Amino acid sequence: MTTTPTVRRRGATADEPPQGPDILCDNLVRIYRAEGIEVVALQGLDLTVGRGELVALVGASGSGKSTLLGILSGLDTPSAGLARVAGHDLSTTDRRARLEYRRRTVGFLFQQAGANLLPYLTAAENVELPMLLAGVRRRERATRARDTLEVLGIAECADRRPAELSGGQQQRVALGVAVANRPRVLLADEPTGELDTRSSDEVFEAIRRANSELGTTVLVVTHDPLVSEHVARTVAIRDGRTSTEVLRRDGGHPAEEYAVLDRAGRLQLPRAFTASLQMRDRVRLDLEPDHIGVWPAAPRPEEDS
Amino acid sequence: MSPGLGPWRLVRRGLKVARGTVVALTVLAAVTTTYLVVTARVESRAADVAIADTVSQAPAQAREVGLSALPAVVPSRPDETGDPREGPTAPFEAVDEALRDVLGPEVVALLEEPTWAAQTEPLAATRPGGEAIRPDGTQAVVRVQSGLAERVEWTSGGAPGPALDEVRTITGPTGAAHPARVVPVAVSAGTARSWGLRVGDALDLTPVGDQTPMAAVVSGVFVPLEPTDGFWAAEPRMAGLAAIPTPQGGVVPQGALVAAAESYGAVSDSLWRTPPEAEEPAESPVLAATWRYPLDAGRLTQEDVEPMRRVLVRLATDSRLVGLTARPLETTTGLAGLLDRYDSAVAGARVLTSFATAGLTALAVLVLALTAIVAVRRRAPEIRLLRARGGSVRQVVAQVGTGTAGSTLPVVALAAVAGMLLVPGTTGTDLWLQVAAVGLVPVLATAGAALAQVRELDRSDASEDAVRQRRVVRLARRLVAETGVLAVAVLAVLTVQARGGQIAAGRTDWYAALTPVLVAIAVSLLVLRLLPWPVRWASGLAGRGRGLVAFVGLARAARTGAVAAVPVVAVVVGSSVLALFAALSLTIQDEREVASYRAVGAPARVDALRVDPEDIAALEARPGVGVAVAAYVESAQLVAGSRAEPVELVATDAAAYARVVAGTPLALPAVPGVEGDPLPVVAGALPDAEGGVELLVRGVRIPVRAAALDEDLVRDDGTRAVPMVVVDLARLREVVPAAQPDTAFLTVDDTGAAALDGLRDPGSLTPSGRVTGVATAGAVTDRVAALALPRLVAGTYAVGAGLAALLTLLAVALLLAATRPDRTVLVLRLRAMGLRDGGERALAWAEVLPVVAFAAVSGALVGTLAPRLVETAVDLSPLTGGLTRPGLPPHVPTAVGAGVFVLVLGALALVLDAASARRGSLADHLRGGDPA
Structure with a gap:
């Protein structure tokens, strides 16, 4: 199981759903089939993200990050396992429930800024769009759109079309769109992937503000070390499974890296560790009173001596 | 801040973005609707004028009620x-009063x-x-x-x-x-x-x-x-x-x-x-x-036909006309025949225009649907975004559908109203079905395409069973669709052949009218099945050479997927519609010329009380007149046993007459000799009898034998078409001395024909002044072509052909647009491998042109053979001025012409597409590595 640090939650209200983690993935499996070939994108992934957390998800290309986000956003369904977001079991929800889920429970931020916005609407209208689709009244839509843009620091862009905005501004407007309906969870797929450093900073700052001021739980897929180093928790995925977690605490403590132990007792050792000790195929385990020792299959030094 | 986003603002903004497609859809729908409405209105007006034409062209006694x-x-x-x-x-006065009473005020108002x-x-x-x-x-x-x-x-x-x-x-x-x-x-x-x-x-x-x-x-x-x-x-x-x-x-x-x-x-x-x-x-x-x-004639409309038919019944039975005169009144009128001929002419013209409107409607519907589908494909990112933002299926479909094709319905309504206001006439209910199809298809196609996109996005079950099931469903759906189309096409052909007589007599049958299009669609499905084989073979050939672009382009063409299916169907249908229009128009033209020669008997004819050698000399001396030959023309009979067949006898210097009609539809297959017994004749038909055949002329029976037979030798005297019999005048006069030349047949050039047509006093043509009338084949052709119904058909086909060409061009352009995204990706890869400048254009030609060529040739073949399929339902005689119903033989040059024309349209679309690509954004060019 993954560790779940305690975080503050400013935006919490009285009519909240039942307590529990906002994101819970248990033994999640997703298999694609393309031209007769099966690809197992997720092979028993476990992940828990508590309410109000801001978590970065990292991993190599093809490790399953985008697949996981697709499932969590309700755009895709798992082949097996449990995926629960804010109390919605995504394995069993029907189309109608899934639609409501997309409208009110999650917000999604695509990597390409252009893909997040309709080019023929202004920034404010783009932010209003999800509210319009969700049936929010006109007056409330306008007010909430204005508030959202202000929170994200781009109120001056309200009447501009995406083509008139910089990449960073576009992505911040896109963030506004994603959180327009005040979702419980924000899922962002490499939101800074196409941006320069300064714009990246601005976008990430906006995400952080959405997390802190709107109380939105955030899961960000990223390759950007700048992002992953500025979140309290970074989860790494390898071969469709969560492999390690890095926790950063306030107060100048160094980051601590943890391996993830799943319910079946499986553990992924970091590739750097196994490589440096030339661990291959088999390792030897020793149960000690306070830890488990992992040894290469070769004889231990004291045994040799 | 903007005034806030509402559903209509969202739709309006979407409209602006897709304005190219929206404009194409609306213009196409408006033009097609206008064409359909105007054709229907003009057709009703032409039917009004046609009754006047029929009446005014008829002999005087046929167009009046006589007592x-x-x-x-x-x-x-x-x-x-x-x-x-x-x-x-x-x-x-007494009879006049009674007759007016019988005719009734409705018909009396139509009389001079x-x-x-x-x-x-x-x-x-x-x-x-x-x-x-x-x-x-x-x-x-x-x-x-x-x-x-x-x-x-x-x-x-x-x-x-x-x-x-x-x-x-x-x-x-x-x-x-x-x-x-x-x-x-x-x-x-x-x-x-x-x-x-x-x-x-x-x-x-x-x-x-x-x-x-x-x-x-x-x-x-x-x-x-x-x-x-x-x-x-x-x-x-x-x-x-x-x-x-x-x-x-x-x-x-x-x-x-x-x-x-x-x-x-x-x-x-x-x-x-x-x-x-x-x-x-x-x-x-x-x-x-x-x-x-x-x-x-000027007061008649098609609505007067029924009252006149009722009057004809009353004239024969009404007791008010009895006892007015010492001896019974006799009614003489040819109105019944005239009205029958009018009904038949209108029915024939309607069948022909129905082919045009049905074909055009089907083609327009296909291209409209295709445009809508391409437009929705271009809005795929928007659909994905709307869906991701929580748009329901209804919301997404409504937004994309309204934003793409929402303007089509009001534009179609406006075009219909404008057509009705601008062109006087009446419209039938059938028209509104066609107009509704033009208005609704883009909306339905857009909605369907958007729905398919949403379903594609929502499809997440990638399990082996689900994938297999989807493949089976897709395969089954295609098979069912293909079988359905084939079955409908076969049924349509059988229906036309079974009901051909009724349709030709005036029964409107849209199923039959759609036959050429249904056959074309069935053939296009065959094209889609067969196309990969020859193209793959050509691709293999190209692969052996050094032409990378040709190889890749042909290889891609061989994999025509669902994207290319609708454009290919549209090109086949467009090509077939063009070939059908051309084939029918040319047949009408040819048959009109044949009918005029059958009516006149030569390029020009002079009728006289008697024609003497000095008259012939005077005629030959006229400018523009070539050969002139005197002839004795008489209605006669060919008698074989107890059977007598009416014929038109032309007794003349046969060799000279053969020169006059050489190269015309009445060209003689041989010249009847002047020697031997029985009398040699060249005839259109000769009864087969053991006891020999006799020519009965002016009460004299002359045994004859066939020197040559040609079933095309037919004369038409305005009331009936009979075989022509050509004999030597001198030989005939040995037996029938009263046979005096009373006709001169001439060859004339345009000047000579114009001079003869413009003659006010025919008597001045010859020194004897015995000329009673002049006729030229050209004038007869022109007179028939100027009648309302032939003009209607010619106009409908000419405008229809233009529209069909435009739609076909658009279909090819849409084929290019539909395949462009994949091609662009390929070009990016090929550029990395060193694709030469302009290679992407060559790739488009290699990929699209073979598909267009295959589709064009198939469509042209269908269009050329289609008249044969619907032959039983089509009577061209009212449009040709002839009295016999001409056949509709396949016209191979038409097929070639239509195929080449569509190929040229395809090339034009490629050129336009390349020009349009050159005007693309700089970013796109840079991304593609294009130095342009």
Whole structure:
């Protein structure tokens, strides 16, 4: 199981759903089939993200990050396992429930800024769009759109079309769109992937503000070390499974890296560790009173001596 | 801040983004709708004009209601010597009143001013004292006629008035002195010139038999204002002398002396005076009365057809016309035949226009659907985004559907209303089904495509079973669709062949009208199945060479997926529609020329009382006239045993006639010889009989044998088409000396034809002045082409062909647009491998042109063969002016032409696409590595 640090939650209200983690993935499996070939994108992934957390998800290309986000956003369904977001079991929800889920429970931020916005609407209208689709009244839509843009620091862009905005501004407007309906969870797929450093900073700052001021739980897929180093928790995925977690605490403590132990007792050792000790195929385990020792299959030094 | 986003603002903004597609959709829908509405309105107007055409083209007696009553029968002999009496009362008004009652106000309103007349038998005309007017014998009929003054111009004198009080005593055939009131008569200028008559000349008119003579005085000399007026056709001798053949082979000139209607009693009394002891008969025993009620062609519309048909029934059965005259009234009218011919002509034209409108509707619907689908594909990112933002299926479909095709429906409605306001006419319910299809298909196609996109996005079950199930469903769906289309096409062909007669007779059958399109769609499915084979083979060939672009392009063409399916279907249908239009138009043109030659008998014909060698010489001397040959033309019969077939005999110098008709539809397969017995003939048909065949002409039977037969040798005399029989005139005259040349056949160039067509006085053509009429094949062709229904069909097909070409061009452009994204990705890869500049354009040509070529050729073949499939339902004769129903043979050059034309359209689309790509954004060019 993954560790779940305690975080503050400013935006919490009285009519909240039942307590529990906002994101819970248990033994999640997703298999694609393309031209007769099966690809197992997720092979028993476990992940828990508590309410109000801001978590970065990292991993190599093809490790399953985008697949996981697709499932969590309700755009895709798992082949097996449990995926629960804010109390919605995504394995069993029907189309109608899934639609409501997309409208009110999650917000999604695509990597390409252009893909997040309709080019023929202004920034404010783009932010209003999800509210319009969700049936929010006109007056409330306008007010909430204005508030959202202000929170994200781009109120001056309200009447501009995406083509008139910089990449960073576009992505911040896109963030506004994603959180327009005040979702419980924000899922962002490499939101800074196409941006320069300064714009990246601005976008990430906006995400952080959405997390802190709107109380939105955030899961960000990223390759950007700048992002992953500025979140309290970074989860790494390898071969469709969560492999390690890095926790950063306030107060100048160094980051601590943890391996993830799943319910079946499986553990992924970091590739750097196994490589440096030339661990291959088999390792030897020793149960000690306070830890488990992992040894290469070769004889231990004291045994040799 | 903007005023806030609402559903309509969202749709409006979406409209702006997709304005290119929206404009294409709306313009296409508007043009198609206008075409359909205008065609329907013009068709209804043409049907109105066509009834006028049919009536005005018909012989005068066929286009009027005529009544006639024979002279009354009286038992006694006339009083030869008694004093003149008032004579019987004319029955004109009484019959007129009764007939108007029978016709009813609805039909009476369609009539011109009626005229009536009463006429004697031919009388010998002499000057008083018995001096002959001309040495060749002169006969005249006296015609009591109403309405003369309005139709003539007086060259001297004036209209004849009532009989004079002056009495002249004439010695009759029995030698008795017969006192008769002098009746003023008018005479035509031609007759007056020929007889040497002047105003004030007195004439004695002596009948044959037991009638008594009458006295007349010339009150005026006239020329007809309008010689083609049916008024003159009722009695051509009023306008000039007629040559009446005698049993001996000669001709007697006869003219008409026209008296006023008020002279009815005096004329009758002069010719048959009732003895003093007998009661005056109610009607004349010497005058046959006639009433003419001509239809005014200009007032007729198609709505008058049914009332006229009802009247025709009443004329035959109504008791109000019984007992009005001493002897029963006889009705003479050709209206029933005219109305039948009109119905048949309208039905034929409707079938042809229905092919055009149905074909165009189907093609437009396909292209509209295709445009909508391409537009939705371009909005795929927007659909994905809307769906990700929580848009329901309904919201996404509504947004994309309304934003893409929402303007189509109001534009279609506006175009329909504009068409109705601008073009007068009526519209049937069928039209609105077509218009609805044009308006709704883009909306439905957009909604369907958007729905498919959403479903594709939502499809997340990638399990093996689900994938297999989807593949099976897709395969089954395609098979069902293909089988369905094939079945519908086969049924359509069978339906046309089963109901062809009914359709040709006027039954509107849209299923049948769609037959060519359904067959084209079925063939296009075959094309989609077969296309990969030859293209793959060509790709393999290209792969062996060094042409990377050709290899890759052809390889991609061989993998025509669902994206290319609709454009390919549209190109096949477009090509077939173009070929069908061209094939039918050319067949109509060809058959119209054939019909005109069958009517005239040569490039030009001169009819005369007699044609002498000096007449031929004079004709050949005219500018623009080549060869002229004299001929004796007569209706005859070919008798084989007990069977007799009517034929048109052309006795002439056969070798010269063969030169005249060489290269025309009446070209002789051989020249009948002048030697041997039986008489050699070249004929359109010859009955097969063991006992031999005889030609029956002027009561003489002549054994004949076939020198050559050609079923295309047919003559058409305006009422029937019969085989032509060509014989040598000299040989014929050995047996039938009375066979005098009365026709000259000529070859003419355009100048000569124009001069003959513009001739006002045919008599001036020859020194003898015996010419009675002139006709040229070109003029007949032009006259038929200028009629309302042929113009309607020609116009519908010409505009339809333009529209079909535009739609086909658009289909190819959309094929390019639909395949462009994949091609762009490929170009990016190929550029990395060193693709030369301009290679992407070559790739587009290599990829798209083979598909277009295959589709174009297939469509052209369908369009060329389609007339054969619907032959039973199509009667072109009303549009050609012919009397026989022509066949619809395949027209191979048309297929080639249509195929090449569509290929050129494809090339044009590629050029336009390349030009459009050059105007793309700089970013796109840089991304593609394009140095342009």
